[in-house]
Amino acid sequence: MPSHRDSSLPTATPRVVHLDVDAFLASVEVALEPRLAGRAVVVGGPPTGRNLVMSCSYEARRFGVRSGMALREAKRLCPEAVFRDGDSQAANRLREEVTRVLLGFSPWVEVASIDDFFVDLTGTRRLFGAACDTAERMREAIRERARLPVTIGIGTNRMMARLAGKLAKPGGIAEVLPGHEEAFLAALPVECLPGVGRAIGAALERFHVRTVGELRLVSREVLFASFGRAGLVLHGRARGIDDAEVVATHREDAEGRLVVRPPRSIRRETTFEPEEGLRERIEAMLSYLIERAAHRLRSHRLVAGSLEVNVRYVDTHPRGERREGLGAARRRAFDAPTDSTDEIWRHGRRLFRELPRRRALVKRIGVALHGLRASGGWQGRLFGEEGELAGRRASRADRQRRLDHALDRLRDELGFGRVLRGSSTAIGETHPLRPDGYRLRTPSLNQ
Numbered sequence: 001m002p003s004h005r006d007s008s009l010p011t012a013t014p015r016v017v018h019l020d021v022d023a024f025l026a027s028v029e030v031a032l033e034p035r036l037a038g039r040a041v042v043v044g045g046p047p048t049g050r051n052l053v054m055s056c057s058y059e060a061r062r063f064g065v066r067s068g069m070a071l072r073e074a075k076r077l078c079p080e081a082v083f084r085d086g087d088s089q090a091a092n093r094l095r096e097e098v099t100r101v102l103l104g105f106s107p108w109v110e111v112a113s114i115d116d117f118f119v120d121l122t123g124t125r126r127l128f129g130a131a132c133d134t135a136e137r138m139r140e141a142i143r144e145r146a147r148l149p150v151t152i153g154i155g156t157n158r159m160m161a162r163l164a165g166k167l168a169k170p171g172g173i174a175e176v177l178p179g180h181e182e183a184f185l186a187a188l189p190v191e192c193l194p195g196v197g198r199a200i201g202a203a204l205e206r207f208h209v210r211t212v213g214e215l216r217l218v219s220r221e222v223l224f225a226s227f228g229r230a231g232l233v234l235h236g237r238a239r240g241i242d243d244a245e246v247v248a249t250h251r252e253d254a255e256g257r258l259v260v261r262p263p264r265s266i267r268r269e270t271t272f273e274p275e276e277g278l279r280e281r282i283e284a285m286l287s288y289l290i291e292r293a294a295h296r297l298r299s300h301r302l303v304a305g306s307l308e309v310n311v312r313y314v315d316t317h318p319r320g321e322r323r324e325g326l327g328a329a330r331r332r333a334f335d336a337p338t339d340s341t342d343e344i345w346r347h348g349r350r351l352f353r354e355l356p357r358r359r360a361l362v363k364r365i366g367v368a369l370h371g372l373r374a375s376g377g378w379q380g381r382l383f384g385e386e387g388e389l390a391g392r393r394a395s396r397a398d399r400q401r402r403l404d405h406a407l408d409r410l411r412d413e414l415g416f417g418r419v420l421r422g423s424s425t426a427i428g429e430t431h432p433l434r435p436d437g438y439r440l441r442t443p444s445l446n447q
Contacts, residue, residue, distance in 0.1 A: 013178055015131040015154065016246060017119040018161035019138065021098065022149045022170040024115035025055035028091045029084045031147040040065070040081040047075035047083050050273050054086060058170055089436050096258055097146040099250050104141070105134060111249045118158055120246040135173050156181065159194055159242035166192075181240025186213035193237050195230060203227075212238050262300045262372065268293045269366025270440040275314045276430075277361045282311075283349060284426035288438060289367050290348050291424060294341040295416070297369060298408060303337035305371025307344060309351040313360040328355045331370070339375060341407075342400040345423065 021027060025043040030036045040060035045051045053069045063078035074081065095114060102109045105128060108120035119138075121131050128134040135152045142150050153165025154175040161176075163185075168174035176184045190196050190204055190212055203226065209215050216238045223231030236242070249261045268289040276282055286309065297304060310329035330351040338344065348367060410419045415435035431438040 009125075009178065011123060011125060013122070014156045015121040015125075016157055016161045017121055017131065017135055017138070018153045018155075018158065018165045019098075019102070019117045019119065019142075020151045020153075020165055020169075021115040022151055023055055023057050024148075025086055025091060026057040026060075026084075027148050028087060028094055029082075030057070031094060032087065032090055034147070036082060040078050042071070042074050042078070042081045042083050043086045044071050044074075045083065045085050047071045052273075056081075085439065094146050094148060098142055098148065098150075099258060100252070101141045101145055102138065103250065103252055105138060107251065108246050108248050109250055110246045116162075118161070118246045132173060132175050135175075139173065156240070157242040158244050158246065159237060160184075160240055162194075163188070163192060182216070185238065185240055186211065186216075188212045190215050193234065194242075195233055195237065200227060200230065200234075260300070262302055262374075264372060266293050266296055266304070266369040266372070267366065268368075269310075269364060271364045272362055275361035275363050280426050281430065282362050282365060283352065284424050285365055286348055286352055286367065287345055287421065288424035288427060289365070290345050291341055291421060292416075292437070293367055293369055294339060294344050294404070295408060295411065297339045297372070298375075298404065300372075301375045302372045303339045303375045304334070304344070304369035305337050305373070306331055306333040306369075307347050307351065308368040308370065309348050309355070310366050310368075311352070311355055311362055312364040313358050314363040326358070328358075330354055331368075333371070337371070337373060339404075340397065340400050341404055341421070343397070344369070 026041040029041050029043060038059065039057070040063065041057040042053055042060055042065060043056065044054040049071060051071050053065060053067050053071060053074050055067060056065045056074070060074070060078050060081050063081075065074045065078050065081065071083065075083070091114070095111070098117065099109060099111055102117055102119050106119050106121055106124060110118040112118055121128070121134055124134070125131070128137070131154050135154060139150055139152060142148055149171050151165050151169045151171055152173045153161045153163065153168060154173070155161040155164050156176070156178050160181055164174040164176045185193075188211065190209060191201050193212060193215075196204070204210070204215065207218075209218065215234065218235075220232065220235045223235050225231070227234065247261075251259050251261075253259050270285065270289065272282075272285075276285075308329060308331035310327060312327040332347070332351060334343070334347060407419055415437075417433050417435050417437040420433075427438060431440065433439075
């Protein structure tokens with residue numbers, strides 16, 4: 001085998017791989033039904049609804065179909081497309097299979113989102129060879145075990161690996177060798193750099209800074225004066241510098257099971273389609289999102305220190321147009337860190353009812369658990385609510401604790417949607433219930 005062009009690099013040279021599953025949710029459908037290969041596949045639901053396209057295959061994109069487009073419009077552009085709801089359980093299962101493949105090449109694997117991964121290959125050249133050769137083996141192993149197409153970028157850090165991968169889509173491998181970062185970045189639009197959002201991009205445009213090469217000519221002092229700390233970060237990124245490390249989010253235990261690194265926070269949110277005005281259904285959705293969040297909290301054996309509830313409204317204008325209006329949020333700490341669904345729900349309902357009331361429909365609602373830390377176990381209470389001995393009458397907290405454990409076991413065996421609390425059942429009038437739970441606005445991300 002001919003030596004690769006990075007074979008002569010020092011062993012400790014950073015080599016980071018970014019792997020992106022092409023059109024992930026659509027590719028999952030093709031993996032489940034190989035007969036769909038080569039056809040236009042659109043994930044989001046039937047084209048008769050008001051939902052938007054969640055994902056689409058590259059065959060559908062050739063007709064102009066894009067994520068975020070109305071399904072009716074996608075049907076008009078591509079009448080022969082196959083429309084699918086999306087399978088959350090299959091998506092999670094295949095994502096775990098990809099993770100297992102990558103762990104076979106390095107213990108430093110970071111699952112950055114539902115469809116992209118980072119792998120640190122630094123120091124693995126003697127074991128696997130050059131990074132590009134290793135990437136080819138990764139791609140083939142994923143294609144064989146998960147039947148998913150992937151695009152891979154290779155660089156000296158996360159940013160360079162991600163940017164290299166953008167050139168290789170779909171299904172290719174691209175590499176930026178050490179020492180060539182500035183030459184690679186020079187002609188790219190500044191919007192390609194992470195951290196250049198709408199506001200910073202508009203400010204740079206006013207100064208006629210349109211490419212990364214032009215940004216590199218701006219002094220560090222001017223960038224700091226203009227954008228503060230963000231300007232210092234941009235100064236480094238324009239030179240191919242990214243200090244963010246690959247964080248290992250998963251590992252396999254002795255029995256071959258995937259162990260996930262505990263999260264720093266847990267968020268669950270959904271969009272109402274169409275917008276919702278009934279308070280009972282909004283609170284039912286809030287209850288369901290809290291059930292989901294609390295279930296995951298306990299699965300990591302964590303407790304939360306505080307809860308945040310956020311709502312975004314939609315305004316109806318005289319011309320009949322609807323657009324997202326103002327949002328509102330409340331966050332408050334618990335009296336003591338908790339993982340109790342009942343306590344989190346009572347806390348969340350109180351926060352929601354304290355939010356400013358608006359004469360507008362609700363477009364989106366979400367919850368977030370913050371201040372996560374390891375659970376120290378459960379201490380039963382000696383007295384009940386009215387001071388009775390626990391032997392005669394268990395406290396509400398003890399009863400709810402036993403209920404949470406029973407529900408967790410049932411859901412792990414039968415599926416989350418098989419057992420639900422009464423406070424969340426009202427959304428069954430507008431959302432189909434499946435074994436893995438209610439089909440929300442982003443069904444393939446249910447967890």
